[in-house]
Amino acid sequence: MSPHSTRKPDFSAYPRPSVAVDVALLTVHEGQLRVLLLPREEPDLGGAWALPGGFVRLDEDPDDAARRVLAAKAGLEGVFLEQLYTFGSPERDPRGHVISITYYALVDHRRFARLSPAVRHVVATLEVPWEGEAGGPVIARDPEGRVLSLAFDHAAILGMVVKRLRGKLDYAALGFQLLPRRFTLRELQTVHEVVLGRELNKDSFRRRMLASGLIEPTGELERDVLHRPAELYRISRQSAV
Amino acid sequence: MSPHSTRKPDFSAYPRPSVAVDVALLTVHEGQLRVLLLPREEPDLGGAWALPGGFVRLDEDPDDAARRVLAAKAGLEGVFLEQLYTFGSPERDPRGHVISITYYALVDHRRFARLSPAVRHVVATLEVPWEGEAGGPVIARDPEGRVLSLAFDHAAILGMVVKRLRGKLDYAALGFQLLPRRFTLRELQTVHEVVLGRELNKDSFRRRMLASGLIEPTGELERDVLHRPAELYRISRQSAV
């Protein structure tokens, strides 16, 4: 169990769990949190849906493995990606002991996984059955509103993602990651409201955001709206994550 | 890389990294953050000090592995233990690719690892060279003030522990874990000040703690102090972690 003093211990001599990464790719669109799910065809898993994932290769950094999965299964590069938690219960995968290092990725809905229709996948909406940061599993629905069965502990993982987002939203530059490079304060507020699951005070939200120094005005205005156009903002230089 | 549809895939056929747990056992004593370190005798590691750790066994839950390590190497059971982060860079261990799921454990200094003097170990004090939640590695010193060389990425891990503690202290029941079951508000404030690395306002701290509902008065007073004794408090029932 404990490393010892032979010069090059052959770690592979010990039976060991496998290590995977799973990535929750999220976006906000039409007032809803959305996540990419892929089908699992294995008979043991009963046709359930799962987060994109894959095994961590020997001598591969788990962060790189997560980026590789995102590129291979969602066609995305250069998106915001952060480690969430590591799940390792021996019972979480019926096929064997797989420890999953989980990540969440945030992206503007316009860049969200543009997968060929030939690749089976679903952009599920998330329903959060708890308030604030209480925590717990969430429910995924397909675009027609049908509840989707999630493989492994992925409902719990997604619940923890939402909990983490709610906790970090206020003090970290997270909300911007779900928007295009230029956005209005109203769009940013809507993103915050969707993630937090509650309405926010407009005046106070504006003041907090402007005072935070995380964003700066561009001087440009939005176009083609049926009302007074709002100014476009961007992430300010020093707050680049 | 991706799981496929054979009924019982032999995961062990793929070369894979090993998985370990490392546990930062912390306490607060005499105005300082302290951590248990054990010596690494391997020639590759140059006699550096390290967090207690061990490999995760096949079909063992990583949480259980962390508890096992804590019991075996610090003689402690039933302490507060929480997962921190998973470090998996292939370069972090010169002997091979070891992914480390790291934990932190908090305990009252009177219960802190009572190891036999025959077991080589050191209770190091932590020096945090940054303010607030800026983050970064920390410096460990032995009781005589000498800087200790830390193995692997353990200086960075300890830095992340401190950062996490500072972030969670205000809204989670963490500070109590570093104190005996009954404590005065002044003791609790000192613990917060040591973790946060800055002084706190007494009046405001008292008000916040009492208003939080996390603690309740016991009616008892401390004894054998050279001044007016303070009331003893305990964690309130509903806030049990």
Place this chain on the structure above:
DNA sequence: AAAATAGTGTCTATGAGACACTATAGT
């Protein structure tokens, strides 16, 4: 002009910090 949302100014409520004061143990 009407509709709809952007954006501003001001009042109020709440909570943190500052400070002064009183209370009570041991010596």
Place this chain on the structure above:
DNA sequence: ACTATAGTGTCTCATAGACACTATTTT
């Protein structure tokens, strides 16, 4: 009585929420 810290009351200041008002675009 003296010392040191516990604990309380009150004032001030900063910030969030509420609300009223003005501004500016498209139709």
